[in-house]
Amino acid sequence: MTEPIRKIGPTVTLVPIGRTTGVFKDVKDLLGARELLMALLNRELAGRYKGSVLGIGWSLVRPLVMLFIYGVVVGQFLGAARSVEQFGIFIFVGLIFWNLLSESISAGSTTLTTNSALLKKVWFPREVLPLTSFAVSVVNFFFQSLVLIIGYAIFGSWPSIENLLFLVPVFLIVFPVAFGAGLILSVLNVRFRDTQFIVEVGLLLGFWLSPILYPWTFAMEFLAGLPASNFLQQLYLANPFALVVMAAQQALWPPMVTEAGLKYQFFDSVFSTRLWLTVLASWVFLILAQRIFARLSGSIAADL
Amino acid sequence: MSTVVEINNVGREFRKYYQSTFKEFLTDRHAKKFNKVFWALRNISFNVESGSTVGLIGRNGSGKSTLLKIISGVLTPSEGFVTRPVATAALLELGAGFQPDMTGRENIFLNSAILGRTKKQTQSQLDSIIDFSGIEEFIDTPVKFYSSGMYARLGFAIAIHTDPELLLVDEVLAVGDEPFQSKCFSKIKQMQSEGCSIVLVTHSAQNVRDFCDSAVLLDHGTLYSIGEVDEVLENYQKLP
Numbered sequence: 001m002t003e004p005i006r007k008i009g010p011t012v013t014l015v016p017i018g019r020t021t022g023v024f025k026d027v028k029d030l031l032g033a034r035e036l037l038m039a040l041l042n043r044e045l046a047g048r049y050k051g052s053v054l055g056i057g058w059s060l061v062r063p064l065v066m067l068f069i070y071g072v073v074v075g076q077f078l079g080a081a082r083s084v085e086q087f088g089i090f091i092f093v094g095l096i097f098w099n100l101l102s103e104s105i106s107a108g109s110t111t112l113t114t115n116s117a118l119l120k121k122v123w124f125p126r127e128v129l130p131l132t133s134f135a136v137s138v139v140n141f142f143f144q145s146l147v148l149i150i151g152y153a154i155f156g157s158w159p160s161i162e163n164l165l166f167l168v169p170v171f172l173i174v175f176p177v178a179f180g181a182g183l184i185l186s187v188l189n190v191r192f193r194d195t196q197f198i199v200e201v202g203l204l205l206g207f208w209l210s211p212i213l214y215p216w217t218f219a220m221e222f223l224a225g226l227p228a229s230n231f232l233q234q235l236y237l238a239n240p241f242a243l244v245v246m247a248a249q250q251a252l253w254p255p256m257v258t259e260a261g262l263k264y265q266f267f268d269s270v271f272s273t274r275l276w277l278t279v280l281a282s283w284v285f286l287i288l289a290q291r292i293f294a295r296l297s298g299s300i301a302a303d304l
Numbered sequence: 305m306s307t308v309v310e311i312n313n314v315g316r317e318f319r320k321y322y323q324s325t326f327k328e329f330l331t332d333r334h335a336k337k338f339n340k341v342f343w344a345l346r347n348i349s350f351n352v353e354s355g356s357t358v359g360l361i362g363r364n365g366s367g368k369s370t371l372l373k374i375i376s377g378v379l380t381p382s383e384g385f386v387t388r389p390v391a392t393a394a395l396l397e398l399g400a401g402f403q404p405d406m407t408g409r410e411n412i413f414l415n416s417a418i419l420g421r422t423k424k425q426t427q428s429q430l431d432s433i434i435d436f437s438g439i440e441e442f443i444d445t446p447v448k449f450y451s452s453g454m455y456a457r458l459g460f461a462i463a464i465h466t467d468p469e470l471l472l473v474d475e476v477l478a479v480g481d482e483p484f485q486s487k488c489f490s491k492i493k494q495m496q497s498e499g500c501s502i503v504l505v506t507h508s509a510q511n512v513r514d515f516c517d518s519a520v521l522l523d524h525g526t527l528y529s530i531g532e533v534d535e536v537l538e539n540y541q542k543l544p
Contacts, residue, residue: 009469014377014386032420039417043403050405118401122394122418123377298380302318 017298023287026294029125036124040132045139059140060147063099067092074213084215085255089151094212096144097170097248100137101178101241102203108133108182109199112190112300119300126297127290130182137178148252157254166251169275170244176282177240180289187296190303210242211249243278308470308501309352309375314384316370317341344370345525348384352470357502359516359533361509361540366522368505369474372396375503376472393419393468398459404448408439408458411447415462429465436491437461438484457484464491471495471502489514509537 015021049055071088075081084090108130112119115129152158189195211219223232236242320340345367352358360368373379375386376394401418402411412433416426426433434443437457439450447455464471473492492515496502504515512519512533519536521529521543529539 010390011387012377012390014374014381014388016381016383016385035422036417036420038423039414043406043414046410047403047405118418120378121397122401123392124418124420302379 015298019298020291020294023290023294026125026127026290030127030131033125033128036128037132037135040128041135041139044132044136056139056143059143063092063095063144064147066095070095070213080214086155086157086253089148089155090215090249090253091213092148092151093249093252094210094245096141096148097174097244098207098210098212098241099144100141100174101244102207103140104134104137104178105181105185106196106199106203107136108178109185109189110196111182112186113193113196126300127183127293130186130293131179133182134175134179152254155254159252159254163251166247166275169279170247170251172279173240173244173247173275173282176286177244180282180286183286183289183293187293187300190300191296206239206241209236209239210245212245216242216246237274240278240282243275247275306354307351308354308389309503310385310387311348311350311352311371311375312385312387314348314371314374314381314386315343315346316367316374316379317343317382343382343525345374345381345522348522348527350520350527350530352501352503353517355496355499355501356517357496357504357515359512359519359536360503360505360522361507361512361519361536362522362528363543365524367525368522369396370525371522372472372474372503372505389469390420391466391468392470392472393463393466394472394474395460395463396472396474398456398463402447402455402459405446407446408437408443408450409434411458412462415459416466419463419466421466425467433458433461433465436465436487453481453484460488464495468495468500471500473502473504473506475505475507509540512537 013021020026045056049058052058054061067088070091071081075084075087075091081087111129111133112126119126185195185199219236220233223229223236226232318341320342348367348371350358360371362368370379372394373396374381375388376392376396377386377388378394378396401415403414406414409430412430413423413426417423434440437443437454437460439454439457442450442454447458450458471492492502496515502515504511506512516533518531519533520527521536521540523543528543529536
């Protein structure tokens, strides 16, 4: 036998179930899997629309239909459009950010189970799969944003530049919340298949508990009339989904004043504080989610 | 010689029964049957020296494939540690992760990325991969139309072109026809001469003699015998 000619490359240590190699090591592994992320993203997008005429255009059909239905039913039939200027833009802003979060979370929660064939045969950083779900919704979000820009051109009014700065905290919340939820829910769904159905119901609740189809002031006014109103209002505003939608509207919805003359200014100093605290909490959540994922993902291949 | 794989007191248990819903988890958590486990592997320790080939033998259910999956990282050990090179190619199931609707060519890029290769690296070896697979004619056909042989050929071609330091081979080679099998074996010989370390699971004593520098015999999840090929094969024959 000849002596080895190869030099020894980097090694990996595989640890028992329940032990982890640390968050920094995991982040490093994940960064090392960028190429894999791109390949999986390509697979998702190319695979989903393969053989269809509209192709990626299908990702626009659902939000546009939602825009139409909600615009007509909620806006005209129920009359919400009378108290909100540029109602179409208003709900579309809310919808695209809602879709960004909800698509990523619902796809993320089933990503480990749908990719079981892969997980049982090949080793790679498993966090890549929930991250791919997020990346897919980011791509869809990008196309939906283009529609929003067309909408601005039609209405002839554009959001102000300084308001666009609110998108910074928005994305700083969206990424950790969507990715973190994908991590926890995907690994729970391997163990308990009930998870994906609970997620569906949860997202339905989240949709109506976020001020997408109505201005947040409507909810505040209603809650003000209830007992323990202050607590309920705080509870409503503690919902990160609601906060993301509100901050996105602040950034991207041109009229900041409603027809009723009510100042549509969400972000006084209290609100900004709330927003940045939520940013902080979201990142803590992401780190916790990754720790849970790392601990539980050890038994994935056997549980699938 | 340096060590390329370190297997340190590795064990893996499986539960015999299994709760899969919240209801069962909440109500039957303490039910006795859920606490029943069996150890598919226990107290396994050995090293693979750099550039050597180790044959893993044993009867059905002795834990060979479980051990190979643990080394690959697909299965996590219940106890113990494994250290292995990042550049490991596992021929556990060829073509795992192929996307049926994508063409052979597209799947080469996807599968290589799953195995940790960059697009650039794959691009530079594309011709060699296609050539080895021997299916140039159908490389732009969606893989759902491939025969199982073509599937395995492409999977094998991709895996061995990842420039691995360690190659894990389960009995996957049984799928191809004779010419392809001998092509695979001569490729494995070539990789051996280039210093690639190999762990080979097989039932064939002939394969062990042909390829391996040493052998490990597993029985009922424990390490029964380890050492020279002939000696271990003899112990395999004498297994009660």
